[in-house]
Amino acid sequence: MTSSESTDVLVIGSGFGGAITAYHLAAGGARVVVLERGPWLTGEDFQHDFKFGSSSTRIFDFVIGDGMSVLSGNCVGGGSVVYFAAMPRAPRFVFDRKGRFNRRMWPAAVSRDTLEPWYDRVAEALPVTQTAWDTVPFSGGLFGAACDHAGRTANAVPAAVDTSRCTNCNWMMSGCRFDAKRSLLLNYLPAALAHGAQIRPLHEVQHLSRTDDGGYRVHYTVLDDVDYRVEVGGGTIDAKIVVLAAGAGATPVILQRSEPTLGAMPHAVGRYFSGNGERLNTAIFDEDRIRDVLGLSRPDGVPYEAYQIGKGPCVATWDRLDGSLPEYERYSLEQLYFPPGFGTILTQVPDAVGPSWFGVEKKELLRRWQSWLTIFTMSEDDNEGVFGPPPSSGNSMRLSQQMLGRGSLRYEPTENTLRGWALSDAEVRDILERDGLARVMPWTNDVVGAYTVHPLASCRIGDDPATSALDDRHELRDHPGIFVTDGSAVPGGLTVNPAMTIAALAERAVPGIVEAARARGVDVRYGAPAPDGATSSRDAVLPLVSGARRR
Amino acid sequence: MPREIETEQARTMSLEAYADTILPGERRWPGDRAVAGVSRGGGAVASGALEVLRSAEGGMAPALDMLADGLNEHARAYAAESGIELDADVPPFVSLHYPDRVLLVQRLTDRANPECDAWISLAMFCTIAFDAGSHTSTVEALAAGHVGLTTMGFRAPDSDGLWRFDTYSYGRQLARPHPDTTPSGSPS
Ligand SMILES: Cc1cc2nc3c(=O)[nH]c(=O)nc-3n(C[C@H](O)[C@H](O)[C@H](O)COP(=O)(O)OP(=O)(O)OC[C@H]3O[C@@H](n4cnc5c(N)ncnc54)[C@H](O)[C@@H]3O)c2cc1C
Numbered sequence: 001m002t003s004s005e006s007t008d009v010l011v012i013g014s015g016f017g018g019a020i021t022a023y024h025l026a027a028g029g030a031r032v033v034v035l036e037r038g039p040w041l042t043g044e045d046f047q048h049d050f051k052f053g054s055s056s057t058r059i060f061d062f063v064i065g066d067g068m069s070v071l072s073g074n075c076v077g078g079g080s081v082v083y084f085a086a087m088p089r090a091p092r093f094v095f096d097r098k099g100r101f102n103r104r105m106w107p108a109a110v111s112r113d114t115l116e117p118w119y120d121r122v123a124e125a126l127p128v129t130q131t132a133w134d135t136v137p138f139s140g141g142l143f144g145a146a147c148d149h150a151g152r153t154a155n156a157v158p159a160a161v162d163t164s165r166c167t168n169c170n171w172m173m174s175g176c177r178f179d180a181k182r183s184l185l186l187n188y189l190p191a192a193l194a195h196g197a198q199i200r201p202l203h204e205v206q207h208l209s210r211t212d213d214g215g216y217r218v219h220y221t222v223l224d225d226v227d228y229r230v231e232v233g234g235g236t237i238d239a240k241i242v243v244l245a246a247g248a249g250a251t252p253v254i255l256q257r258s259e260p261t262l263g264a265m266p267h268a269v270g271r272y273f274s275g276n277g278e279r280l281n282t283a284i285f286d287e288d289r290i291r292d293v294l295g296l297s298r299p300d301g302v303p304y305e306a307y308q309i310g311k312g313p314c315v316a317t318w319d320r321l322d323g324s325l326p327e328y329e330r331y332s333l334e335q336l337y338f339p340p341g342f343g344t345i346l347t348q349v350p351d352a353v354g355p356s357w358f359g360v361e362k363k364e365l366l367r368r369w370q371s372w373l374t375i376f377t378m379s380e381d382d383n384e385g386v387f388g389p390p391p392s393s394g395n396s397m398r399l400s401q402q403m404l405g406r407g408s409l410r411y412e413p414t415e416n417t418l419r420g421w422a423l424s425d426a427e428v429r430d431i432l433e434r435d436g437l438a439r440v441m442p443w444t445n446d447v448v449g450a451y452t453v454h455p456l457a458s459c460r461i462g463d464d465p466a467t468s469a470l471d472d473r474h475e476l477r478d479h480p481g482i483f484v485t486d487g488s489a490v491p492g493g494l495t496v497n498p499a500m501t502i503a504a505l506a507e508r509a510v511p512g513i514v515e516a517a518r519a520r521g522v523d524v525r526y527g528a529p530a531p532d533g534a535t536s537s538r539d540a541v542l543p544l545v546s547g548a549r550r551r
Numbered sequence: 552m553p554r555e556i557e558t559e560q561a562r563t564m565s566l567e568a569y570a571d572t573i574l575p576g577e578r579r580w581p582g583d584r585a586v587a588g589v590s591r592g593g594g595a596v597a598s599g600a601l602e603v604l605r606s607a608e609g610g611m612a613p614a615l616d617m618l619a620d621g622l623n624e625h626a627r628a629y630a631a632e633s634g635i636e637l638d639a640d641v642p643p644f645v646s647l648h649y650p651d652r653v654l655l656v657q658r659l660t661d662r663a664n665p666e667c668d669a670w671i672s673l674a675m676f677c678t679i680a681f682d683a684g685s686h687t688s689t690v691e692a693l694a695a696g697h698v699g700l701t702t703m704g705f706r707a708p709d710s711d712g713l714w715r716f717d718t719y720s721y722g723r724q725l726a727r728p729h730p731d732t733t734p735s736g737s738p739s
Contacts, residue, residue, distance in 0.1 A: 048689065048690070048708060048712065048713050048714050049688055049689045049690070050679075050683035050684060050685050050689045051684075051685055051686070051687060051688045051689065052606055052608035052609060052685050052686070053608050054688075057608070057685075064668075088736070088737045088738060089733070089735065089737035089738070090738075091737075091738040091739065092739060119735075123735065128735075130735070130736040131736070133722075133723060133724040133725065134720060134722045134723065135720060136720055136721075136725075137716075137719045137720055138719065138720065138721060141720065141721035141723075141725050144724075144725035144726035145721075145725040145726065147726050148725060148726040148727065152726070153726060153727050153728055153729040153730070154725075154726035154727075154728070155726075155728045155729055155732055155736070156728075156736075157736070158735060158736040158737060167713075167714065167715035167716065168715070168716040168719040169713070169714035169715060169716065170714070171714060177713065296721055296725075298718065298721070299718055300718070305704070306719075308705065308706055309706075309716045309719050310716075310719060315726070317726075317729075318729045318732075318738045319729065321729075321738045332738070339683075340679075340682035340683040340700075340703070340705070341679055341682065341683040341685065343682070344678060344682045345674070345675060345678040345679075345682075354653055355653060355656075355657055358572070358573045358574065358656070358674060358678070359572070359573070359574075359575065359653055360575055360589055360590055360649075362574065363574050363575060363590050363594060363702075364590075366574070366681070366682070366699075366702060366703050367702055367703070367704075369703035369704060369705075370703070370704045398610075399610045399672070400608060400609050400610035401607065401608045401609075401610060402608065404610065406668070446661075446662055447660070447662075447671055447674075448671065449662075496737075496738065
């Protein structure tokens with residue numbers, strides 16, 4: 001028998017689901033090891049550069065599937081390092097969604113009310129703050145003004161951004177060089193390290209097996225730090241508890257690959273994937289109309305020409321987040337910046353005579369790039385994504401040294417999903433084409449299918465064992481001691497940005513994981529303050545947790 | 552001219568013509584055949600499409616010969632089917648006029664085409680050359696007047712090579728918030 005290292009808790013992935021659980025378990029006294037497939041970058045490692053091999057490709061994962069491409073983080077800190085940090089809470093009606101099986105998708109134990117104290121924990125930890133209108137960039141202001149002109153409301157979206165440090169450079173997707181974006185590198189992860197957790201970058205978990213004592217053996221490979229297609233080592237670690245948090249595009253793949261060694265997986269592993277009903281429209285504005293119709297102009301007199309300036313999404317309209325509307329017809333619309341590199345190829349030419357996404361007319365459209373505005377729809381899709389057989393390693397067959405791969409996810413949007421998209425496309429047009437402000441076209445789905453930066457639900461919680469892989473404590477059915485705390489646990493589309501909800505669910509799952517660890521002989525208890533020592537949100541949840549607190 | 556160099560040149564021209572179909576540019580010299588010359592200013596080719604495609608990082612390099620040859624085979628079939636007479640002095644795809652190149656690329660990248668993945672990848676890397684210049688550092692690319700970034704009006708960084716926008720906001724509230732917004736600023 002080969003010798004294997006051992007630990008109490010092995011966490012796979014260091015995004016929201018991994019960092020939050022790693023921190024609390026380490027702070028509670030457990031030995032914690034975090035394996036992360038991506039590299040470990042901080043501060044000045046984050047470059048303002050589109051060159052291959054710079055941080056923009058090192059920390060990013062773009063997996064093309066069959067009908068759905070998934071974009072996510074690939075580094076210590078996971079999606080929090082590449083994300084746009086918009087952190088709204090999910091509207092109340094979302095937790096009562098029924099979905100295609102016409103029964104409550106969420107466990108009875110979870111509602112907006114029961115999740116609220118856990119949202120508060122995240123808000124205190126990152127922290128998440130309200131966005132003031134005088135820090136909203138031109139693009140957000142333009143969207144807000146257009147909404148107002150069209151009789152809609154619009155909100156500045158709460159965010160995990162320290163605006164006093166932000167330069168509005170819009171390089172967020174390459175990591176924040178100014179530490180303005182409150183990624184997990186600035187709170188949960190350093191606090192986990194301070195409590196003795198170990199984080200090992202470039203360690204990609206491939207599968208799990210069982211140990212004789214009822215625990216799990218985690219099998220990983222070590223990746224080359226430039227060419228992720230190359231394996232430079234490998235090993236195993238034994239753990240009493242495994243927390244899977246590799247993200248909704250990767251967690252089910254690890255479990256599928258583990259079936260020969262772990263035994264059959266619950267039916268819902270690798271099924272019911274949701275792209276959060278994501279859809280993009282790009283508007284090309286008429287600068288004169290911005291001035292004449294909306295009365296906007298920058299201090300230098302130019303109406304807008306400022307697509308490049310800002311900090312991701314700052315303004316959203318929530319008028320369609322109305323619980324009395326039918327399911328699949330509710331969505332939010334958020335202004336967004338998508339940088340070059342991915343941000344132009346899928347944009348279509350309005351009224352194109354020739355091809356809409358390439359060619360002569362597309363080039364003309366690119367001349368007006370600074371007058372673009374991208375609007376992001378988050379709607380209720382139908383959980384129609386299904387993962388095919390797993391690739392030989394990781395979650396895709398890697399095509400490039402970094403970032404680009406081909407995965408096994410299949411997604412054919414149903415009539416419900418398509419209806420939500422069509423309604424939101426029409427709404428965006430109605431708002432932005434009014435009085436000749438702009439011309440609008442949705443991004444094409446004909447090139448790489450649909451796309452999402454919000455993968456969800458591929459290994460979800462629920463009360464019904466037939467349609468959920470996890471119980472309401474995030475434990476994998478029939479595999480005690482394995483917990484899933486990332487976006488794959490979220491039952492379905494949230495109609496808003498998901499990281500706040502993923503993080504709140506991870507916070508909520510911790511006491512249950514602590515109890516399971518204690519039952520396996522780990523000396524750990526629940527009750528750590530926020531990573532910076534703040535205690536108010538901790539004190540608010542203590543009365544809610546029972547067994548996990550005992551010494 | 553040795554045969555291999557000829558083949559090499561033919562492949563380069565074919566890939567250039569593909570890139571130029573995706574984001575077209577003006578002819579680089581009188582008699583430029585690969586670039587069709589249907590657009591003012593440089594396009595994907597002048598932006599460095601071939602450098603991006605050939606970069607070790609991108610992962611396309613090992614497939615390029617096959618793709619160039621495949622492209623020409625498809626062009627030959629397309630020409631035969633459409634009754635177009637090809638010019639033997641240049642590779643078949645290069646011989647096609649721009650509108651025919653477009654029609655063929657549309658056919659190749661159509662999701663119903665079992666080979667579409669490869670042609671879409673090729674188009675993606677050509678686009679990335681134009682909108683991001685990913686074969687070179689962005690600061691240097693802008694300083695050297697990179698065609699795509701310049702065409703898009705991508706703004707230049709500060710002197711330390713980092714982007715900062717001191718003026719970035721209209722500075723005032725421009726819409727009424729949703730009436731049900733919670734105290735934390737979220738939807739209710
Ligand atoms: C460009 C972009 C912008 C976004 N903007 C926002 C936003 O403004 N607001 C919002 O709410 N959400 C946003 N998101 C989404 C948000 O980032 C994700 O929802 C969130 O990070 C998901 O958290 P997670 O814990 O599920 O997984 P992740 O954060 O994706 O973490 C998973 C981690 O596991 C690692 N991993 C994967 N496979 C393995 C393996 N086999 N072994 C070891 N490690 C592995 C990954 O590298 C990654 O670090 C954005 C996403 C992107 C890509």
